[in-house]
Amino acid sequence: MATAQDEVVGLASELIRFDTAVTDDPRDGNGERAAAEFVAERLAEAGYRPEYVESGPRRGNVVVRLPGADPGRGALLVHGHLDVVPADPAEWSVHPFSGEVRDGYVWGRGAIDMKHMVAMSLALARQYRRENLVPPRDIVFAFLADEEAGGFQGARWLVEHRPELFDGVTEAISEVGGFSLTVRDGVRAYLVQTAEKGAVWLRLKVRGTAGHGSLVHTDNAVAKLAAAVTRLDGHRFPLVLTGPMREFLHGVAELTGVPFDEDDPEAAVARFGNAARLIGAALRDTANVTMFDAGVKANVVPSVASATVDGRVLPGREAEFQRTVAELLGPDVEQDWASLPPVATTFDGRLVDAMTAALVAEDPGAHVLPYLLPGGTDAKAFQALGIRGFGFAPLRLPPELDFTSLFHGVDERVPVDGLLFGTRVLDRLLRSC
Known part of the structure; x- marks a missing residue:
């Protein structure tokens, strides 16, 4: 059998x-x-x-x-x-x-x-x-x-x-x-997931004035949206040490003999090599622009530009995340929010x-x-x-x-x-x- x-x-x-x-x-x-x-x-x-x-x-x-x-x-x-x-x-x-x-x-x-x-x-x-x-x-x-x-x-x-x-x-x-x-050599930690971030998808839209690409424009939807998502991309959300990550990082410190400083978790994360991106992303909220759409022709300034943002939010941070993102994007950006807890x-x-x-x-x-x-x-x-x-x-x-x-x-x-x-x-x- x-x-x-x-x-x-x-x-x-x-x-x-x-x-x-x-x-x-x-x-x-x-x-x-x-x-x-x-x-x-x-x-x-x-x-x-x-x-x-x-x-x-x-x-x-x-x-x-x-x-x-x-x-x-x-x-x-x-x-x-x-x-x-x-x-x-x-x-x-x-x-x-x-x-x-x-x-x-x-x-x-x-x-x-x-x-x-x-x-x-x-x-x-x-x-x-x-x-x-x-x-x-x-x-x-x-x-x-x-x-x-x-x-x-x-x-x-x-x-x-x-x-x-x-x-x-x-x-x-x-x-x-x-x-x-x-x-470290011959020492393996097995990671069990006990928590995960919430997911937030933002669909953004900015409106401007359409016109010929050869003219001077001061109300360009593409430029306004690009500036807004650049502000969002440049922002770093604060470090937050959740319970699972505190226990994980202290556990690794015991296995390696390298002390873990709770005031500087990124120093500990940097020692994880290829896994640092996964571990580091569990210490703060993130918001990444994943899609951008505007225009139909090279010589036409469009009246609308849109983008999509993939946000991931630590437990308990949902309200603060939304407030921060709205502030960074500014009042000219229409925001449609969809989320999973x-x-x-x-x-x-x-x-x-x-x-x-x-x-x-x-x-x-x-x-x-x-x-x-x-x-x-x-x-x-x-x-x-x-x-x-x-x-x-x-x-x-x-x-x-x-x-x-x-x-x-x-x-x-x-x-x-x-x-x-x-x-x-x-x-x-x-x-x-």
Whole structure:
């Protein structure tokens, strides 16, 4: 009988071959339906009766429940998203939707974000059904659409329209946690995400006076908007040391023997090498201009210019963030705000103990620490149901791998050894928690 270890690399490669890239257009499902149908078929093969739900044309979601020994205990949700961000094949060493296995890695868009976790979850769900395993409590496996565009056609839609699929769920695990960070030779910290920033998307618009490009203009919409977003881009929001990051940085200080000065957290962050961008972004709010649109012809000054800003806000900072951004942009800029809330929980309890035990069993030198994710996940949607969310998609990573650059980056890939390691860790967790 095939085990999860036997299947996980092949499943990851197959999943990557589905081009599930989505944009902010809710009609853009692309390969999500095909990928969701593939997952449903693999689950049905193993004996499940998967619930396949389309939130819209081609926006496929799949949910199954594995009954546990104690129906009185809260169920555990294991969720992962099938969609990915777009990728340009011309920029890659391999085709981004090839799923090629080469040089000890599985390559392709979604390898890290987050088809590796989908493959691990799918492989283990199949193994458990074939074994007739009864875990300690119910496990709900959910394979979701649209996370990269906010989850409005995935997790958020299911929470609003099909909440019964998650009846009894009290805790959840998903992406961007459980991965290793080598803090000194042979010493690895494994980061468990216990909090994440809120997401704020601003659509900006400035109006001016249209006219011929050869004339003198004092009311140029493009120039006014460019000046406003330049002010925003030049601003640095204040450093804020949240609970998870304080615990993380003090924990690393103990492991390295290098003292951590709470008055100068950036000095500690600078020592993390390639991971410094991820860790540093968890210490302050950010606002980055991601799109700019104006004009139709080279010799026409347009009457309207627009831009989009991606803002990420620490828990408790929402009101101050909005006030600061509005002040920086100025009164001439029309602002349309859309937001998703931050997420936060504590680093304690039976599930955290089980995560730690599973990691230590596979890596006896493992040190497990909480952290705050500067990005966002579908945990934002599930917290509306009172579900306590953690980032735990375990991977043991080579110290030389620039892991954080792979998220939405070129040549995204996951180490085969890390994928096998993560499957063993996740297996231990789900059998014990």
